[in-house]
Amino acid sequence: MDALYSCNPTIVSSASPPIPLAAAWARSFSPTPSRPLLNLAQGVPGAPPPQQLLDRLAHCTADPETTKYGALEGDDPLRVALADDVVRTYGTLQGAHPVGKDDVVITAGCNLAFYATMLALAQPGDQVILPTPWYFNHAMTLEQLAISLVPLPCPAPTFLPSPSRCAQLVTPRTRAIVLVSPNNPTGAIYPPELLREFAALARENKVALVLDETYRDFVDGRPHGLFAETAWREYLVHLFSFSKSYALPGHRLGALVASHSLLTQVSKLLDCLQICPARPAQRALAWAVDGTRPWREGTRRELEARQRVFREGVEGVEGWEVVTGGAYFAYVKHPFGSSPSQLVAARLASLAGVVVLPGSFFSPRLPGDDAAQDDRYLRFSIANVDETTLRLVPDRLRQLSELWPSLSPSLGDEA
């Protein structure tokens, strides 16, 4: 007995979430105490938040005040804390109008911030430029909203987008250019000068530059200087997630920093999408932005160490190559030539117990485009596990390489 009514054909024909498929691969492996499953698929914090933050979260949750509705733009103490953090992270603005709380809106996760931003900027049929490989939820969002996705291929080995190639893609229907740095899935860190070139391109063409910096806190130094210039409100839409920096994705909080005119439209959308973001974690995070700096600094150093350990380990396995890496992710070239990355990922999970995402998850699905390049790659989320566990990965890769010649060359049931 199923529905007599039919659904929106745009949504029916749109892509399904890929993470559950990786979860199914994970279930196909039988772990043993000496051969555990290594899940490097979804980008998730490998350790809980610090005990002090957990205590604050519980304390704020026990207060009946946080069971009430809050402001639709988020609670002021967190907006103030995040605005101060932006000033601290990106440099102090000389002159008037530094980033303040009125430039900030808190959302129920960074995905929702992206969804609201796209809805606020583009109508069905408008165009948004997305570098490929892309973060799949960005591509899915555009598909769901019938916004035309214009892929900007980022070639190996740097996976950096080219401003001049991007300029050729801009048309009168272009509404935004979306960049993610540090990048998901490649881990590539976009240099400040490159971001400055994209800023100039966005201003010149009067389109928004949507810059998702979810993984910003895991890289040392100032990510870019755009916020330190008065012109940032003319073009910049900054997206941030509290999930990764503060290790609490289960609380679902993100943020958006942008011009007053965009936030006015976004607020209308958020009134219908979220009413307000969940409140207990907002209150705890207002403290945590300053209160957990040393812990976040430690996490950053740990991830940098993991990147080194991972790279060195994989370099010792014949045929496998870490092409880019930074913050949470490493983008790894597999040695199985034209075998589809989805087949490689399925077998790596079921036969060697390492769950990763295939490059094809981050690529255009249409024939005739750049999917072929990304099919040579796998995304490893090295943030998920500790260094000791990460050291188990190279042997597993070696095991799959040894098994590979005996396996059927066709797709089979695994993918």
Added chain:
Amino acid sequence: MDALYSCNPTIVSSASPPIPLAAAWARSFSPTPSRPLLNLAQGVPGAPPPQQLLDRLAHCTADPETTKYGALEGDDPLRVALADDVVRTYGTLQGAHPVGKDDVVITAGCNLAFYATMLALAQPGDQVILPTPWYFNHAMTLEQLAISLVPLPCPAPTFLPSPSRCAQLVTPRTRAIVLVSPNNPTGAIYPPELLREFAALARENKVALVLDETYRDFVDGRPHGLFAETAWREYLVHLFSFSKSYALPGHRLGALVASHSLLTQVSKLLDCLQICPARPAQRALAWAVDGTRPWREGTRRELEARQRVFREGVEGVEGWEVVTGGAYFAYVKHPFGSSPSQLVAARLASLAGVVVLPGSFFSPRLPGDDAAQDDRYLRFSIANVDETTLRLVPDRLRQLSELWPSLSPSLGDEA
């Protein structure tokens, strides 16, 4: 310095959230200890959740497990608990396929459930039938998604929608009929037989019947028998909010019960909109669905008592009339003839310290339609305050009535 880029004209021309306007009216009143502000505007629980639930919430938040991502459809224990609650509330199905966890998806609030449902059902230009007066976030959502809103006027004094009038509005582009019972804003409770007629209409025309039952737990008895028939999945989309029943809107949890084919599409949307709902409250609520039944029953009786107290109080004030009422809301006819409800609401707040929402907030904004009827009304959310506070309302209404003849007949600055 503002944006050089422009925003989506559909969103730019769409309505702004009305609650902040009511908040501005509230600020225009100077309360004193003997004359406090009575805020009956936004529908909010007047008392915190029971201490046992607060304790559980804090306990679940302290567990680092709940800082992690969860399942995108929500966590199984809460889905199971809600499915069981549906069976208990609406009657046991004779035969196969009673409501189970796979029929349930948990969302970051009931507004998000509505947003995802509309996106999953309708494309821009498709039609959705909405009884008027409506819940403003429903109308805003349709406007934002460029879905054509077809108003179904519900005449005073019952404010019940007519199935035969609705049938005349159905076209080949109709994708859904949306009903809210108990109603927001009128408080009208739709009889089971009326809902059965709408169910037949929806099945016959192969459109979805979206039934928002956010205020269900505040009315005694079985709301309807639709879930007790095997055919419910053919047409019914049930929306529920945990915010009101469990007094925790700040935690943002709602739910959607529908066919497998709708939930498949909704899940794609939720992967981009929420990734997963916030987790600590999900765990606490899995207990609270059964664990707080006596408390919820007590709240229901309390609200029924408040409805009586309010009605009796207002009946004693000349010219004012409680036309409908149930669960959270009462819809009250003001005595100021053709004065716009927004002017009446602004003055009631600034001069008499009672904040309510004007009927115009729940009405079509286009000229030539039924706004005139709703401009005679104000929505009082009687759930917000206790019985003692509620008893202060009649005197305040009397004060405004006495002042009214001395006030300018024009709109002025107040609204």
